Amino acid sequence: MKVLWLFMMVLLSHSAFANILQIKDEFVQPFEFEKTALEVVIQEVSNVLGINIVYTLDDTKKIRPVNLKIMNVISKNELKEYFFELLSREDLTFVEESFGGVVMNSRDSRDFHMEIFDSENIPNTNNYVLVIYQMKWPLSSMMSRNFRSELSQYGRVIDFRGGRALLVYDKGLIAKYFVQRAKEFDTEDNSDKYLKKLQEDATAESKKTKEEKKIDELEDKIKDLELEKIKKDKSNSKNDIN
Amino acid sequence: MCKNTLTILLIILSLNLLAKEVSFFNYVEEYAKGNKLNYSISPDVKDFKFNIFGKDAINQEDVFKIITIQAMLNNKAVLLGGLDSFFKIVAGREIKSENFPTYTDEKLLPDNYQFVRFIYNVSFLDSREITRNLRPILSRNGRIKDEGIGNKIIITDSAKNISKILKIIKTIDTSLTKKYEWEEKELKEELNKLSERREGFWDVVTKQHGLFIILFSLIFLIIGFLFRGYMIRRIEGGL
Numbered sequence: 001m002k003v004l005w006l007f008m009m010v011l012l013s014h015s016a017f018a019n020i021l022q023i024k025d026e027f028v029q030p031f032e033f034e035k036t037a038l039e040v041v042i043q044e045v046s047n048v049l050g051i052n053i054v055y056t057l058d059d060t061k062k063i064r065p066v067n068l069k070i071m072n073v074i075s076k077n078e079l080k081e082y083f084f085e086l087l088s089r090e091d092l093t094f095v096e097e098s099f100g101g102v103v104m105n106s107r108d109s110r111d112f113h114m115e116i117f118d119s120e121n122i123p124n125t126n127n128y129v130l131v132i133y134q135m136k137w138p139l140s141s142m143m144s145r146n147f148r149s150e151l152s153q154y155g156r157v158i159d160f161r162g163g164r165a166l167l168v169y170d171k172g173l174i175a176k177y178f179v180q181r182a183k184e185f186d187t188e189d190n191s192d193k194y195l196k197k198l199q200e201d202a203t204a205e206s207k208k209t210k211e212e213k214k215i216d217e218l219e220d221k222i223k224d225l226e227l228e229k230i231k232k233d234k235s236n237s238k239n240d241i242n
Numbered sequence: 243m244c245k246n247t248l249t250i251l252l253i254i255l256s257l258n259l260l261a262k263e264v265s266f267f268n269y270v271e272e273y274a275k276g277n278k279l280n281y282s283i284s285p286d287v288k289d290f291k292f293n294i295f296g297k298d299a300i301n302q303e304d305v306f307k308i309i310t311i312q313a314m315l316n317n318k319a320v321l322l323g324g325l326d327s328f329f330k331i332v333a334g335r336e337i338k339s340e341n342f343p344t345y346t347d348e349k350l351l352p353d354n355y356q357f358v359r360f361i362y363n364v365s366f367l368d369s370r371e372i373t374r375n376l377r378p379i380l381s382r383n384g385r386i387k388d389e390g391i392g393n394k395i396i397i398t399d400s401a402k403n404i405s406k407i408l409k410i411i412k413t414i415d416t417s418l419t420k421k422y423e424w425e426e427k428e429l430k431e432e433l434n435k436l437s438e439r440r441e442g443f444w445d446v447v448t449k450q451h452g453l454f455i456i457l458f459s460l461i462f463l464i465i466g467f468l469f470r471g472y473m474i475r476r477i478e479g480g481l
Contacts, residue, residue, distance in 0.1 A: 043295045052296030054308055056315055098353070099304035100296060102311055111314060111381035112355075113402035116409050130406070132413050138426060156378055162371050162426050163419035167410060169379070195429070202436035 051100030084126040125172035137191035286333035310355035355400035366420035
């Protein structure tokens with residue numbers, strides 16, 4: 001009797017923690033994660049997708065329990081997308097590797113390898129992607145300077161001014177929006193307007209006295225030094241955590 | 243009471259079955275033992291734990307990859323080279339003083355995150371622009387520098403991050419971007435010329451004020467003498 005009771009308990013507890021997701025005909029059946037620990041979600045997803053997932057325990061970060069209710073049957077790829085969505089809420093990212101993947105902090109993911117997409121094939125995903133967009137007109141520096149704020153907290157945009165190229169690193173959906181804006185902006189008309197503006201600025205600069213130019217230079221230097229100080233403080237606090 | 247305790251114990255047990263929690267040091271030890279490799283861990287590297295979820299067996303190459311990934315995520319680096327069958331794990335701040343295996347062929351780069359050095363010959367773009375712009379996508383301990391004259395760039399970073407950087411460079415290092423770069427340079431020169439301050443009369447006056455004082459003194463001296471001559475001749479009745 002005791003043995004039966006023990007067996008029942010193992011079975012019950014295992015089903016309560018490890019079998020929320022059910023597969024039927026290669027499709028994931030409706031399910032619910034209600035205040036479920038992220039570790040349990042990762043385990044479920046790794047079982048259903050048949051991949052190994054490595055996850056570093058970060059003691060400094062408090063991960064909230066997960067809530068997700070799926071009412072319809074979904075494909076495995078859709079499940080993956082929901083998984084990315086849950087991770088992105090906790091500032092986590094999934095980096096795919098040959099053995100499966102690694103769940104890591106979004107700020108660390110830029111140190112890792114990821115697929116590079118061109119502007120036509122950016123996936124609709126909540127996971128981070130790297131996109132290269134080659135602009136037709138010399139507007140990349142203006143675009144990266146003025147639209148930087150459209151990116152997420154850990155998003156990055158780098159412009160290769162000489163090569164008229166934009167390198168965007170962000171969640172797929174945000175990168176797609178950013179590149180879409182860049183495409184709309186990338187016209188001959190805008191390029192002419194931009195060049196005219198640069199020429200006007202240069203002419204205005206020529207009218208400045210030496211003292212005014214010196215003041216501008218000093219102001220720029222102060223801004224650079226302030227930025228450098230912020231960067232140093234950030235990297236110091238990062239090293240302290242590690 | 244006994245039943246409840248047993249239930250809690252079973253739940254904990256079932257939870258433990260879900261994931262394999264491993265210590266980094268033990269994981270490295272197991273790998274080295276299995277492959278008969280020698281290794282050294284710097285005293286500055288502290289142990290930590292991570293989880294591996296999943297049922298599939300992981301092959302030895304992937305085990306090493308997981309070691310290098312975990313090292314990267316925790317500001318450490320795995321280095322190979324030097325002695326045979328030997329690898330070492332060092333802390334982030336020690337990387338600078340280490341030597342790395344050097345590669346020049348992208349195809350030979352290892353498929354993991356061990357630290358290596360790569361030398362790349364830039365074909366079209368200015369190597370300075372590449373080094374300046376690619377710094378933000380290097381890893382925390384990664385370095386990139388250009389030789390300047392030979393258009394060679396030297397990247398020190400994890401092998402897989404270097405292969406990502408090389409893909410980016412190859413996408414933009416084309417003859418078309420070279421053309422764009424020339425146009426950009428011409429525009430820059432034109433704008434520089436426009437922004438140069440053209441000196442007006444008063445600029446010249448203030449710049450050469452010593453010369454102008456002498457010049458004006460001479461002019462006024464001549465005018466003064468002329469006026470004096472004219473007045474004398476008036477008084478004396480010459481005019």
